[in-house]
Amino acid sequence: MAQSVYKITIPSSTRYLEDVRQFVERHARQADLPAEVVEQLKVAVDEACTNVIEHAYKGEGEHQIDVAVIVKPDRLTIRIRDEGESFEPERYEEPNIFEFARRHKKGGFGVHIMRRLMDRVEYRTRGKVNECSMTKYRNNNVKKDA
Amino acid sequence: MSNFSVGFRKNGDVQVLDLKGELDAHTASELEAAIQRCQSENHCKIVVNGEGLMYISSAGLGVFMAYIEELREEGGDIKIAALQPKVYNVFDLLGFPMLFDIVETEEEALARFRKEKEEGAEG
Numbered sequence: 001m002a003q004s005v006y007k008i009t010i011p012s013s014t015r016y017l018e019d020v021r022q023f024v025e026r027h028a029r030q031a032d033l034p035a036e037v038v039e040q041l042k043v044a045v046d047e048a049c050t051n052v053i054e055h056a057y058k059g060e061g062e063h064q065i066d067v068a069v070i071v072k073p074d075r076l077t078i079r080i081r082d083e084g085e086s087f088e089p090e091r092y093e094e095p096n097i098f099e100f101a102r103r104h105k106k107g108g109f110g111v112h113i114m115r116r117l118m119d120r121v122e123y124r125t126r127g128k129v130n131e132c133s134m135t136k137y138r139n140n141n142v143k144k145d146a
Numbered sequence: 147m148s149n150f151s152v153g154f155r156k157n158g159d160v161q162v163l164d165l166k167g168e169l170d171a172h173t174a175s176e177l178e179a180a181i182q183r184c185q186s187e188n189h190c191k192i193v194v195n196g197e198g199l200m201y202i203s204s205a206g207l208g209v210f211m212a213y214i215e216e217l218r219e220e221g222g223d224i225k226i227a228a229l230q231p232k233v234y235n236v237f238d239l240l241g242f243p244m245l246f247d248i249v250e251t252e253e254e255a256l257a258r259f260r261k262e263k264e265e266g267a268e269g
Binding site: 014015017018021036039042043046047050053054095097098100101102104105106107109110112113116117 | 203209212213215216
């Protein structure tokens with residue numbers, strides 16, 4: 001199946017989040033995705049990269065994050081790779097906003113947002129490389145496990 | 147160079163914060179500093195005007211989350227007004243409309259504070 005792959009590498013610092021959002025926006029627009037979906041992709045890649053910066057690399061700015069946008073006829077996938085501490089999705093607790101407010105919690109919503117916005121979110125670790133892969137299908141009716 | 151700013155305005159005893167630009171994990175500390183400044187000046191009634199806010203991620207939402215209980219305990223609140231639809235959608239994803247007063251206009255947010263004050267005076 002024909003596909004186009006676009007790549008960007010950013011330092012592991014929040015100051016580059018805007019660059020990643022613009023990169024994804026540019027290629028999602030080129031792929032003719034609706035404006036609403038483009039916004040969803042921007043938020044999803046932002047959340048994924050923020051998690052890498054804050055959790056995988058623990059705020060250390062000297063590492064790298066590789067981001068790829070893979071466009072296929074029926075879908076767009078954003079792939080994020082890092083070499084920090086791996087994320088264990090099975091240990092993630094879905095946020096309860098009332099409980100979070102009571103505990104004055106500032107974070108912990110990123111994965112929830114990624115899962116809500118994207119059709120499929122997968123994590124895997126190969127050797128020292130962690131990979132988060134998030135897919136949005138052009139046809140909204142496609143099941144997440146299709 | 148930060149693509150986010152907070153403007154400060156007073157309207158009676160309500161502090162209005164005008165948010166402009168993009169609020170993410172890089173710029174969230176500026177919103178946090180603005181809310182802390184309100185608290186230090188004993189302005190616990192805050193209206194956030196989001197008309198100029200073009201983007202928000204969960205890092206921005208987290209700032210509202212972290213301060214809402216404290217401000218309410220001090221007799222105040224954060225009311226959020228005039229959000230762009232694409233920004234409102236992110237608030238909605240986490241169920242924020244159940245926890246926060248989110249209204250269409252700044253005037254509506256100010257009116258809610260006035261109403262709460264009147265009800266408080268009567269009570």
